[in-house]
Every structure is written in structure tokens, then in C-alpha cells.
Amino acid sequence: MIHLTNITKQHGHRVLFKNAGCQILPASRTGLVGPNGAGKSTIFRLINGEEGLDGGDITCSKKTVIGYFSQDVGDMAGRSALAEVIAASEKTVRLGQEITAMEAQMCEPMDDDAMAQLLERYGDVQQEYEQRGGYDLESRAQAVLTGLGIGPDDYNRPVESFSGGWKMRIALARILTLNPDVLLLDEPTNHLDLESIIWLENWLNDEYQGSLLMTSHDRDFMNRLVTRIIEVGNGTITTYGGNYDFYLRERDIRREQLIASHRRQQEMLAKEEDFIARFAARASHAAQVQSRVKKLEKIDRIELPQEQRLVRFDFAEPPRSGDDVLAFKDLAKVWQREDGRDLPVFSGVSGLVQRGDKIAVVGINGAGKSTFLKVLSEQVAPSQGTVTVGANVFPGYFSQHSMDLLDPKKTVYETVQDALPQLTVGVLRNLCAAFLFPGDDVEKRVDKLSGGEKSRLVLATLLGRPLNLLILDEPTNHLDIQSREVLLEALQGFAGTVLIVSHDRHFLRSLVNRVFEIDHGVMTPFAGGYEYYLEKTGNWG
Incomplete structure (x- = not known):
């Protein structure tokens, strides 16, 4: 369907590909992988025609419809959410308008030859409109928006009133509703909660019939969808049969x-x-x-590709806490809305966190998971009930807001040094390298870091401290697969206690030994890992 043959692409002095190639086959499901900066997004832009080649060819049928979702959604304004999604199917909308115009023409008197030509054109347009799904375009757009968490109450909201993360969902809905022959998805799960990820997974498996090429930081999502992997790196492109684990x-x-x-x-x-x-x-x-x-x-000399060396950091043994780390009784939290009305989040929540527990806090979007962690970490006060912190407990709290507290003018090294002044230069550099800031990367200023890099920096300062209770709200957001594996290994070896909210199922499955589910304001504990929780609840997705 799409053939990349002997392609060469260079950015400045850096050669991304040289005489490389791959194919996107009809109805194939392919994951695109490689280290940051290797050229994954460039592959998308080359296929979509947004960038040109320095050498080689990309061939594709002119009739092939390509839909490309990237992290750059551009400006959205002047339409409702539903209208914005429908507008992406521009050709289909125009065909519908042409059908309406021709139907009006048919009511006007004309000679037989003109009517015959009109009817022939009408049949062709109607056939193409039907093939493009024009007759169910609006209902399809509504279904996709709902699946991505934007329900009927928000269909007619002005698109500019949505936050950046929700605009990303609208942009994704535009591409899915288009239902193209080839779907290019660059990190589609970045701004989705678990329910939306599972919906997208099922939609791509059950509803979408075209070819898929995607990148994703979600290992489970990748494994459940793709049957081929295209690896980009070291100036070449390599194809593997099988899913990500294979x-x-x-x-x-x-x-x-x-x-x-x-x-x-x-x-x-x-x-x-x-x-x-x-x-x-x-x-x-x-x-x-x-x-x-x-x-x-x-002789054709064999060259070994550069191997990204991962540095292991031996975290200091945290001080031993008492057996009972957190005890909470009859907890309730009520937020007050802008109109003055109360918004209950949860109530009557009681439980116990014991030393060595690694607990996942799960629940649908808006169930109150983040609020629950804020109350337990004493970031906010409960509306009712008590939280008792056990003996010798030293807690650390991470949320996406933590990244906003970084000093933009400081370097990576200075930030870590300020948080951990007791560590030597060598140990600090080793800690930075373990969180993927090797060598001169420690001299990067905070204001030049990506969201994932800022997240890794905050986590490095947190895990380098002598804490024995970690309360982590979405620490895997913005992290690529390699960074998630670094964090997972660190937490698996952590001798203290962990409470965590994450949408990464592989991460939770590999880490936790207990689950707290929050549903309709009630907390239910499960005395087993994430797989046990799924078996008990049937929430397989």
C-alpha cells in the first residue's frame, strides 16, 4: 500500500536514515519504535507529505486516504466539538452537499440528455459518499467522541473552551471519524485515561479495517494491537514480525x-x-x-549499532517504618463548585496501608483517585474523617503539578544537587544517568526539557531521598517505554511502601500487590495484585 524505498533523510549534520526502507501493507497493524530522536515522527511526516526526502522514494496510490494524528493539534476555534470532528471529513461533507444540490436540480425541468448526465453523476457521487461512510458520519463522530470521554452534554461546547488534553482527544476523534485507509497515530494514548485507552484499543481491533502505523508509550496497548514492529535507529529501519514483547x-x-x-x-x-x-x-x-x-x-564490514547504556543506581535503604504506615477512618472529601454547590468525591472510606505494600489506586476517570492521594499525603484536608501516619514514616508525593515547581533557570544537575545536597558529585551524576540524563545532559536547563524529561527529573529527586512512603499520582504520564521501565525497576527494588495511580496496565501488573478501587464514592480493597483485581471484577477491557 505504501512503500518506502532506499530513503535517506538528514536533519542538519545528523543522518536519520540512509538507503533504508519498509512497507505499510494493507490491513497491517504495525508499531513504530526507536529511541527518542531516532526519527519516528519524521517517518510519519514523510508518509503524510509534510517533509521531503533527501533521497529514495515513497510510493502510495493517489486514492489512498491517510489520517495522521500527532501531538501538535494546532489551533481549534470557532466550532463546537462535534462540528470540529465532522469538519475533518472535508471531502465527505462536500460530497453530501453536492448530493443535496443535485437532488434540488432534479426538481427543476431539463432535457433528457441533461437529466441522464445528472443522474449518472448523482450515482457516482452517492456511491463514493456511501463508501466514505457519509450517511452515518454524524452518528460515527458522536460515538467516537463519547468513547474518548466527551459525552453528549459536551458535543456542542465551543472547542476553544476545552483544555489542551481534551483538545487532543477532539483531534484524535477527528482522525478516527475520518476512518482513513491508513491511520498514522503518534502517541495516541498520551492524554487518555484507562477507560478511553481501552475503548480506543477495542475500536481499533473491532471497528477499524485499514492499515495502522503507531507509536505508543503504553506497552499493553502496543502488544494488544500490533502484529509487526518497525524499528528506527542507527540510520536504518528494521522490520520484525510479532508484537512488542516478541x-x-x-x-x-x-x-x-x-x-x-x-x-x-x-x-x-x-x-x-x-x-x-x-x-x-x-x-x-x-x-x-x-x-x-x-x-x-x-569485504562488507559488519558494524555494531551503538547500544544505549543504562546506568543502574543503587538506592539507599530507606529507614524502616512502623508496620502500620497509614490508617484512615471514615474519610470524606467534598469540593465546592464555582456556583457554590457541593461536589461530593468520596465518603465513609476506611482502610490500612502496611509496610511494604505496593498499592494501585484505580477507578474510572473522575472517581476521585487523585483527590484520595492528596488527602492521604496531607496535600489537602479531608472534609471528614482522619488520616493517621505511622511511626517513623517519611513520605514523598509526586503529581503532574510537581513539574511546575521546578526552577526553569536551573540545570538538571543543579536541581538534583539542591534536592540531595548530602550526595557526592559522582553519586549525583550516577543518579542522573540512571534516570536517562547521562554525560552532558545534566547541563540541560529545566526550561529546555520535555514533559517526560521534567517528570524523570522530579522522580530522580524523589527516589534519591531517604523516603519510605511514596505516593505517586500518574508518574508514568509523558514517559516513554524505556523511561517507564527505568522507573518500574526502581520501584520494584524499593524497600518502602508505594501508593500509585497509573493508566499503564503493564506497569501496575508488574509492580503492585494490592488494589484500592474507588467507585461511586466508595473504596473497595483487593488483597492481591492487578491481575487478581481484574479477575475479581472482570474489568479486562
Whole structure:
């Protein structure tokens, strides 16, 4: 369907691809992976025609409809949410308008030849309109908006009244409603809650029939959707059959094979070069030496790709807390709305958090998970009830708001040093490297960091402190898969207690041993991990 052949692309002095290629096949489901800056988003823009090639070809049928969702949604204003979504299907809307105009023409008197031409054109337009789903365009747009968390009450809200995260959902709804032949999704789950992620997962599996090329930081989402992986990195593009987990295994196998081949080639080259060096001056061996020189010139040298070295940081053992870390009884929280009316969040919530617990707090969007963590961490006072902190408990709290408290003028290193003045330079640099700020990256200023980098920086300052209770509200937001794995490994090795809200199912499945579910203002504890919770509730998605 789409063929990328011998493509070369360079940004400044950096070569992203050189004579690389891949294919997007009909009805294929492909994940696009690679380190930050390798060129994943460039691949999307090349396919979509937003950037040009330095060499090679991209071929695609002119009739192929491509839908591209990126993190840059542009300006949205002047329409309702529903109208904004429908407007993306511009060609379909125009066809509908043409059908209406032609139906009006048919009511006017005209000669037989003109009527015959009009009817022929009407049939062609009607067929294309039907193929594009024109007759159910509005109902499809409504269904997609609802699935992404924007219900009927908000269909007619001005699009400019939505926050940035909700505008991203509207932008995603535009592309899904278009129902293109090829769907390019660049991090579609970034601003979605778990319910919307599961809805999107099911829609792509059950409703969408075209080709999908996507990037995602959500490992479960990727695994459940894709059957191929295209890896971008080291100036080339490599295709793997299978989902993301298969790709990780296969990549390691291929790398081991490449290392073995490289070692054998180096041994062979060393012998040949030794022979040439020893006998180059002897006339009796001139023919043999010349033959081996020509042989070496023709050999295609195996090059090992650069391997991103991950630094492990040995976190200090946190002070031991009492067995009962947090006890809460009859907790209730009520927020007051702008119009003065009360907005109850939860009530009558009682429970106990014990030392060593790693607890996921789950519930639908708006259930009160973040408010619950704020009350437990004493960020806000409860409207009713008590929270008792146990003996020798040293808590740390993370939320997306934590990133706003960073000093934009300071560097990564200065930020970590300010938070952890007792650590030596070497230990601080090692901590930064463990959270993917190696070498000169520690000199980056905070105001130049991406959302994911700021999140990693705050988490580094938190996990580097001698805390024994971590209360984490969406720490995986903005983090790519590699960063999530770094955080997951750190928390798995953390000897203290953790309460966490996250939409990453793989992360929760790999970490927690208990679950607190908040539903309709009531908290229900589950004495098992995330998989146990799913089995008990049937919330498989």
C-alpha cells in the first residue's frame, strides 16, 4: 500500500536514515519504535507529505486516504466539538452537499440528455459518499467522541473552551471519524485515561479495517494491537514480525548473532592483516599478499549499532517504618463548585496501608483517585474523617503539578544537587544517568526539557531521598517505554511502601500487590495484585 524505498533523510549534520526502507501493507497493524530522536515522527511526516526526502522514494496510490494524528493539534476555534470532528471529513461533507444540490436540480425541468448526465453523476457521487461512510458520519463522530470521554452534554461546547488534553482527544476523534485507509497515530494514548485507552484499543481491533502505523508509550496497548514492529535507529529501519514483547526478544537474539558474526569477522580480518604485514616485503609472496588485499577491500564490514547504556543506581535503604504506615477512618472529601454547590468525591472510606505494600489506586476517570492521594499525603484536608501516619514514616508525593515547581533557570544537575545536597558529585551524576540524563545532559536547563524529561527529573529527586512512603499520582504520564521501565525497576527494588495511580496496565501488573478501587464514592480493597483485581471484577477491557 505504501512503500518506502532506499530513503535517506538528514536533519542538519545528523543522518536519520540512509538507503533504508519498509512497507505499510494493507490491513497491517504495525508499531513504530526507536529511541527518542531516532526519527519516528519524521517517518510519519514523510508518509503524510509534510517533509521531503533527501533521497529514495515513497510510493502510495493517489486514492489512498491517510489520517495522521500527532501531538501538535494546532489551533481549534470557532466550532463546537462535534462540528470540529465532522469538519475533518472535508471531502465527505462536500460530497453530501453536492448530493443535496443535485437532488434540488432534479426538481427543476431539463432535457433528457441533461437529466441522464445528472443522474449518472448523482450515482457516482452517492456511491463514493456511501463508501466514505457519509450517511452515518454524524452518528460515527458522536460515538467516537463519547468513547474518548466527551459525552453528549459536551458535543456542542465551543472547542476553544476545552483544555489542551481534551483538545487532543477532539483531534484524535477527528482522525478516527475520518476512518482513513491508513491511520498514522503518534502517541495516541498520551492524554487518555484507562477507560478511553481501552475503548480506543477495542475500536481499533473491532471497528477499524485499514492499515495502522503507531507509536505508543503504553506497552499493553502496543502488544494488544500490533502484529509487526518497525524499528528506527542507527540510520536504518528494521522490520520484525510479532508484537512488542516478541520484538524485544527477537532484537536481543539478532544482536547476539550480530556480535558473534562481528567477532568472527574481526578474527578473520586480524589473521589476513597479519599475513599481509608479515609478507608484504617478500617478492615470493607478492601475489598472495595482493590477493588478500583485494579480498579485504571487497569485504562488507559488519558494524555494531551503538547500544544505549543504562546506568543502574543503587538506592539507599530507606529507614524502616512502623508496620502500620497509614490508617484512615471514615474519610470524606467534598469540593465546592464555582456556583457554590457541593461536589461530593468520596465518603465513609476506611482502610490500612502496611509496610511494604505496593498499592494501585484505580477507578474510572473522575472517581476521585487523585483527590484520595492528596488527602492521604496531607496535600489537602479531608472534609471528614482522619488520616493517621505511622511511626517513623517519611513520605514523598509526586503529581503532574510537581513539574511546575521546578526552577526553569536551573540545570538538571543543579536541581538534583539542591534536592540531595548530602550526595557526592559522582553519586549525583550516577543518579542522573540512571534516570536517562547521562554525560552532558545534566547541563540541560529545566526550561529546555520535555514533559517526560521534567517528570524523570522530579522522580530522580524523589527516589534519591531517604523516603519510605511514596505516593505517586500518574508518574508514568509523558514517559516513554524505556523511561517507564527505568522507573518500574526502581520501584520494584524499593524497600518502602508505594501508593500509585497509573493508566499503564503493564506497569501496575508488574509492580503492585494490592488494589484500592474507588467507585461511586466508595473504596473497595483487593488483597492481591492487578491481575487478581481484574479477575475479581472482570474489568479486562
